[in-house]
Amino acid sequence: RKKIEKGPIRIATVRGLGYCLEKIIPPAT
Numbered sequence: 001r002k003k004i005e006k007g008p009i010r011i012a013t014v015r016g017l018g019y020c021l022e023k024i025i026p027p028a029t
Helices: 002-006 008-024
Strands: none
Touching: none
8 A cells, every 4th residue: 555655546536435435425515
């Protein structure tokens, strides 16, 4: 996991997770 944490892949993964979460559960704001 250190390899992924050190590269831009982690940012892409976090962004993808956030995008999926937003798609499944739209923000209540």
